[in-house]
Amino acid sequence: MTCGVLSLPRGAEKPNRNSDQSSMAFHVIYGCVRATVHKTTFVLKTGAHFVVPRGEKNSPCSPSCAVCV
Structure with missing residues (x-):
């Protein structure tokens, strides 16, 4: 399991x-994040979390409307 802190300014995207x-594991401390895991894209808001299983592709990004931490 890997964990850390990822802060994305408005409109930023982490490469796939x-x-x-x-x-x-990701937990949205503040703001909202749009994430793609494998072929599924979803939007999470403050307090939400998601897990990327071992070996899956992922690409979290911050929609243009919010900063996410």
Whole structure:
């Protein structure tokens, strides 16, 4: 399991990447985030969380309307 802090300014996008050998957990502390895991895209708001299973591609981004941490 991998964890850390990711802060995205308005309109920023983290490049699509594979989670390789680790699962990754994300928790939206503030703002909203649009995330794509494999082929599914969803929007999460403050307080939400999601997990990227080991080996899946993911690409979190901050919609132009909000900053996300």
